[in-house]
Amino acid sequence: MNTHIARRLGFAALFAVASGGVMATAPVVNTTVTEAEVIAAQQAWGEALVRISQDHEQGGLKKAKATAAAIIDAAYAYQMGPVLFKPTLTQAPQTFRLTREGALAYFVGDDARFPQDTGFALKGWRKVDIQNAGIHIHGDVATTMGKVTLTDRQGQQTTVDKTWQFKKDDAGKLRIVLHHSSLPYAPK
Amino acid sequence: MNTHIARRLGFAALFAVASGGVMATAPVVNTTVTEAEVIAAQQAWGEALVRISQDHEQGGLKKAKATAAAIIDAAYAYQMGPVLFKPTLTQAPQTFRLTREGALAYFVGDDARFPQDTGFALKGWRKVDIQNAGIHIHGDVATTMGKVTLTDRQGQQTTVDKTWQFKKDDAGKLRIVLHHSSLPYAPK
Amino acid sequence: MNTHIARRLGFAALFAVASGGVMATAPVVNTTVTEAEVIAAQQAWGEALVRISQDHEQGGLKKAKATAAAIIDAAYAYQMGPVLFKPTLTQAPQTFRLTREGALAYFVGDDARFPQDTGFALKGWRKVDIQNAGIHIHGDVATTMGKVTLTDRQGQQTTVDKTWQFKKDDAGKLRIVLHHSSLPYAPK
């Protein structure tokens, strides 16, 4: 039985009254997303970015690429089909990375099919802070919008405007189905 | 702003850590159904049935019919379209009551278009006990299945097998979109 | 990429106009249920019931049980958790069959844990006709309510009132998450 199924005990006690009421506790199957799951998935994304940078410094590109591939397979939903991914630093004609290979090339570069990619996750990231402006939860999908600040090992910070959409899969795990990241508008 | 939107304060405190994390509390829009909302909607259905019986005894058929009409408009989703309603005691060719008038006739009778209906809600009900076997929550809809025991003013009890599906509307209120009630199987 | 993902070609042609419009065809990921999928799933349920009866007659209980087990695993959602299943002929205290073994016992009997079960699918069924009163589709779940008429090899017919809820899984397949079946009400 998968992880998002919980038996709720003692619940009916709130309701069983002399005039009737709901008496039984019952198994509950709930496929909806919770706010806590959304926050945890965002947290995991930040930790994953830092891990790729650290693996790169400690184990080189080969290790970083293996880590990035594993993270993409665990955190994104490419197994469900095209993911709507607009990374921070991509340009036409390769702005959108609907495929797993396009996402991997963005994070670690080293792919001749994506010549503009230098490896966003290889930039020595140490810390990711996420400040949500708002969260929408609609059934098994949730969207967030906010500011994400990345700090590198020199203490340099980069802040981006970021939208994520997560979908809960049959195993109860949130996966990124949409990710739009952009540098803040700066008037000339 | 409607009732199922809540500002969640202090949440980020769980996550803000030196290594980065989610720092902001954010407004949350959540259109999913909760177990507590399902239990409350079931409870309200039972109380409504008792109310119709009491209004009938105290105010006659006219009052009972007015109460039943108000309850159907508040608790069922006929304003969204056909409701999948199979009441306990209906027969072909009027087994299913997809329209508001079909539901009203079932509860209070007195409708020449539904000659078999004698008014299920007029049977002197005093108490409704609901024992859920299980609850499924999928986004803005939830289904329940279980036993419902009705007690009348003589203390006579009737138990039925009941399935309900509730849908949360734009105002955040659960409405019955499906209701299948049946007497338990009794072998000859 | 799973089966419910389709590239839609030539779509934009409908919209591309001199004053602007939507120009691109785009890959579409759609996790919602269609009416055709619901009808096909109902059809498959009826064919499966007939198959169990025929396998029983041709291959005995062992074959019937193997077929029933395979059908339950393919058509129901016990792998997601408890299924809300109220079969036509079950009684308290085993009215609801939330587990796979409870469903299997109902269809083919031969399980000491379910002494009342004689094997509903072993009754020589030849034909299943489904007459929907209505269908509700809400995202990745759909509910149906209607009359189902079963015809056995002697031409005897049994009609039941039936509610099904189907959920589309990650592979794009509909699975039964709720099934309430009951004999029509017959006044004494």
Added chain:
Amino acid sequence: MNTHIARRLGFAALFAVASGGVMATAPVVNTTVTEAEVIAAQQAWGEALVRISQDHEQGGLKKAKATAAAIIDAAYAYQMGPVLFKPTLTQAPQTFRLTREGALAYFVGDDARFPQDTGFALKGWRKVDIQNAGIHIHGDVATTMGKVTLTDRQGQQTTVDKTWQFKKDDAGKLRIVLHHSSLPYAPK
């Protein structure tokens, strides 16, 4: 009965066969989003932007503001709660426009509470072309990501990377619940 409920006729003919099948046509309630509805909502957004510009030129700021207010009320979901809106040209601390007034200020300016806003919709837009990279439909919400090219009356073009999320309301109308627009990344 609202617009997204359709009676489907003749459907069962596909399925009614000698060996049984689904025989009845039935009313269908469907709350899911279709691709055609998404494309039409995008189209309407583009036409609305052009209309505000034209009303500004023909009727001045007062008329433009009235048109923009009407469009926001019809096309966005501020009546449901905070909309996740990151317009193309906004900056901290007013990057995100979760309120109706924040959206109106962005489109037509003239609001002292949003001093950076000059009125994005007042820039003489004549044509909006939308090129979707992909569309995701999950129940009553749909997300799109792609390029949107705006052409002004001098023929000058501006292309942005845009994500929209639409939600179908109880009346069957799509409303924007999330909108993230950003200028393409341009390396220094």
